[in-house]
Amino acid sequence: MGEIGESSDPPFEEAYKKLFDEFNYAPRLSSEVDEVIAVDERELPLIDLEELSRGEMAREECKNKIARASQEWGFFQVVNHGIPREILETMRKEEVKLFKRPFKEKAMADKEFNFSEGSYRWGSPSASRVRELSWSEAFHVQLSDIYADGGNHHLSSIMRQVAIPLYELGQKLAAILAEKVGSSPTYFQETCLLTHSYIRMNRYPPRPISFHSLGLMPHTDSDFLTILHQDDVPGLQLVKHRKWVSVKPNPDALVINIGDLFEAWSNGIYRSVEHRVVTNSTRERFSTAFFLCPSYDTVISSSFEPRLYRRFTFKEFKEQVREDVKKIGHKVGLSRFLVVTDHS
Template sequence: MVSEPAPRHQPSHLTHSPSSAAPMDATGGIDAAAVCDLRRDPKIPEPFVWPNADARPASARELDMPVVDVAVLRNGDADGLRRAVAQVASACATHGFFQVSGHGVDAGLARAALDGASDFFRLPLAEKRRARRVPGTVSGYTSAHADRFASKLPWKETLSFGFHDHNNTPVVADYFSSTLGPDFAPMGRVYQKYCEEMKELSLTIMELLEVSLGVERGYYREFFADSSSIMRCNYYPPCPEPERTLGTGPHCDPTALTILLQDDVGGLEVLVDGEWRPVNPVPGAMVINIGDTFMALSNGRYKSCLHRAVVNQRKERRSLAFFLCPREDRVVRPPPSAATPRNYPDFTWADLMRFTQRHYRADTRTLDAFTRWLTEPAS
């Protein structure tokens, strides 16, 4: 998983206010027991209430986003490739979201991965907490991110774990067996295979992004060949007061690329032209969005976009998010052919991850705030 470099200074203007700080125990440390069983709450507790500006209703207009056939990269369809590149370029210049078909991910595997999430989140809370996330890290189970924040909590549970394919080690399968026990070995094998498929799909998408940006073929694919990525299973229980809370608050992903598999319930929304626009599930397709790390790799030509997830009163919702990340110590910089001047300094993914985990709640200003954090002299 993401390794943590030595601590560095934290400028005062980036310090969280007490209202958004993680709960503390009597010793001043993070209260690891601060988790909630959302299915037992008949009303929205106060920490889950979001400001009206964040929780305002969505537009009736669905997000205008293409469904791009990525199979054209392999089947020799030159016209199809030109069409796919144009679709990606248009989407990424507008809001950074598109869907992909022809990805080759087995439908049975995708269904098993979604069902595995259901099986895990329906476990008793005591069993889920065997995988409880250690504060300051990414891997593990959390309910409503209550280990990090005390206000504007999301109405969801998550299970996150790291993935890489260095040395052909089955890191995901090993995580499930070692953390949850041998009974979870079959689930671990499902997610191991799913992450392997997501890694290959992410490299295919990088090829499309290379062509659309006019970057040397293979540059981005090679950059992420030894990636250390994050897999997250999301569970959004039915909510008694969905208009007062959010499943995931407005944010931009700090990672490079997100591949999202939704079930058929829907809930993802993207902010475009001041309106929250829904992204309705397309059977067999996966949702792709640009994150801050790729925004830096493209020198700002492709931008990450604010998005959120809403909940509803009647149905549970599941989604699987694969976050493509560089190797922790790899230096993030645009290719030599990128336009100058540079918009962002060189940085490592480990530094950006630690910044968003410990010092800053990701939003549209993350890269700018991170740049100041990197460049300001230590006090």
């Protein structure tokens, strides 16, 4: 790739030159721009977790707010979550330093930090047109990698410091949601160990103003819960009432969203909602996401009848997602596991 390695940005325009050429020679595709413009900007339900440590009435009302937001939005945000701002800010600084490295160095960072092969990702290998291209780069790191690292790297040390309180927060919220549907709150302690989960560091570089590609394509998360720490640059959007809504950033809050596994486990009571990231033409955006996941052999099964989804393991779910992305270019997700479905 010549001298591209001197730049910190992935070589989007070189790698996807054919797609950009097709976009330029087909002006009618510009009408698709409307699809990446949200119709409204909204603030997610805001929940003060300090209420959990107050009287019984305040505690129960707080739990009800968490459950209600998970049913109606699939998303909410929390403040007074107990995670020191200093830890989150230190993690952000280390993340920025990592992404500012030359592209060639980032492409080789898996070996340097003992991350699993393929942890560094950028673009969309399956994209067949500009609107399917994710204008972003990320390090998707399994926490078992950083705990096996032995503490030899400063970045790994910082990731461990932030992972523990994020994991504890995820467990607390999962237990509340389980309690509110009458299930055992210990289920997640037994199936979702810290080393089963992931941290994903995201960077969304400024994209050329002439290309209206997304930072991250529409998707749902393949986990139980996701906890997101984002900067003040807008970009996160989600589907509400069948329309895209832009989420107003709150620098004091963490964003929580329900994943596919929780929707299946709760028999559809809690909703895994489609979301995406829209890029900015002038400002880069950073975020850090924590994914609360079970072991690969964990069976996902609802105790409610009639079941919407058949029993499946997390491994089976992940393999189906990979197969769909490889064959048709995108994730199908939970609809593959409906009790009654037809994909003929």
